[in-house]
Amino acid sequence: MDFETTIGLEVHMQIKTKSKVFCECSTEFGAEPNTHICVICTSQPGAIPILNRKAVEAVVKTGLALGFTINKQCTFARKQYFYPDIPKDYQITQSEPPLCSKGKLAIKIDGQEKIINITRIHLEEDAGKLIHEIGSRKLDYSLLDLNRASVGLMELVTEPEISSADEAVVFLNELRDIVRYLGASDCSMEEGKMRCDVNVSVRPKGQKELGTRVEIKNMNTISGIHAAIVYESQRQIEVLSSGGKLVQETRLWEDEEGITKSMRSKEGALDYRYFPEPDLVPFDLTDEFIENLRKELPELPKVKEARFIKEYGLSEYDAHYLTSSRDIADYYEQALDAIASSQKISVGNAAKPIANWISTELGGKLNADNKEIKDSPVSSENIADLVSQILAGTISGKIAKTVFEEMYNTAKDPQTIIKEKGLVQISDENALSKICDEAISESAKAVTEYKSGKERAIGSIVGLVMKKSKGQANPQLVNKILAEKLKF
Amino acid sequence: MEKSFMSNEELKNTAFMARLDIKDDKEKEKYLKDLNNMMAYIEVLQEPDISNLKPTTHVTKLRNVWRDDIVKPCPQEVREQILIAAPDKEGSFFKVKKVIEAQ
Incomplete structure (x- = not known):
């Protein structure tokens, strides 16, 4: 049976601002652990987030560049879960509606244009960074650096309309070029400023409904994303072909082994219990605000x-x-x-x-x-x-x-x-003529060959002139002068 | 109590999501009773017809409250205090239990 693969991407891009999205700490990458932290991004009791306007502008600009509808009235929401990289035990993000709804990006595949629809872009905060190993030593606990906590992030979610690993790579490169042009994010994957969750499913060709979806979390290299999609769709096809059933699950890409592994979470079934964030007031963006950003689009x-x-x-x-x-x-x-x-x-x-x-x-x-x-x-x-x-x-x-x-x-x-x-080209015919004469007198063999009809032999004489002039002779002129001098 | 709003299973899930540990059946009974009472109390909110109302997420009229993109580092003493106040640390890292395992 023939199968086809369907891919949807969730792309997180760190917004390029000097300060974090909800506090005034620096977003500098690579600083000493826990030096860019404060009472807000470590969620001390009573601390209240303060929104960075530039982060909002970056998301709206990206939305405008990709043909999105900007939802002028929207709010932030709390997404609640327990994980040590998120000290509030909830992430400030957006639920419905996000800042941007329904956009698209045209990509070129084998010379053909293909439109990938994008569901949404929303503004949220990044989590801290957990370290599970020091060098090659795996720790049986984790170390937490909150420098990245509360750095602005935009999450972009595509429709499941990408049909191969190659298409996913083209989409991501294209997206990255645009977002960099906008100055909205550096999108540097090496610095974790662009990360991607990949949803992969397969279905028999011709089947309408999508197959069981597997989410591969937190991919951070383009080559890894490509390899993971190829591996995962092949794995799913093999399970189905041998009469097995797929489960909807989250898997991790193991780069060294080149396989995906099922991820067991102690969380159990997640229920994020989104509700409107009471600490941040709603947006009511004016047309003027949006049109001014549109004018700034490069x-x-x-x-x-x-x-x-x-x-x-x-x-x-x-x-x-x-x-x-x-x-x-x-x-x-x-x-x-x-x-x-x-x-x-x-x-x-x-x-x-x-x-x-x-x-x-x-x-x-x-x-x-x-x-x-x-x-x-x-x-x-x-x-x-x-x-x-x-x-x-x-x-x-x-x-x-x-x-x-x-x-x-x-x-x-x-x-x-x-x-x-003293590198000026010698274009003085008299000076060149002299050097040409010297070269001719030293190239008896080449001269004979040339005269007997082997025109290519002139090359070695030109070479000698160039050498004598330390490369400064005008080669067109030298050719012309030699041809004249060597005429029958 | 005439009407039960919350099942045993829902109580268990709710407790898990709030990371509350329910010790025994006696405690479970007590929580179920309290929560059912609370939910009966707010049941009155189900009566008015709100189909024509937009959801109110915030009661103030404030909109678009934001600041310029300027860095103001937190004083070092405060940062140090934050680390000291953490349950556990190693060097300048917070130390936490490991949570994810791939199988």
């Missing part, structure tokens, strides 16, 4: 990518790379602005080579050094100037690599480096 990655292809004639690959983060896209367009204001060469001519320099040379170096483009020692103006120098014939493409290397290491501008190192 151009989103997909739209920018299409514009880069159309406006600058870039390849899909380059456009995708340059729009993968807002910083890279801004850097690129700042470089083009510099070209436009220098008025030496046209933006149309520079657009592609600048894109190439950013995606290959600069991107490669930054990647190797684990640096972001905002920390690039090469400014956008300088990379623009470097490309201008190549296009104007001042330096060859090859020399440009040497210049770039120096620019990256010293943060100097290209013209200074070209002057200091």
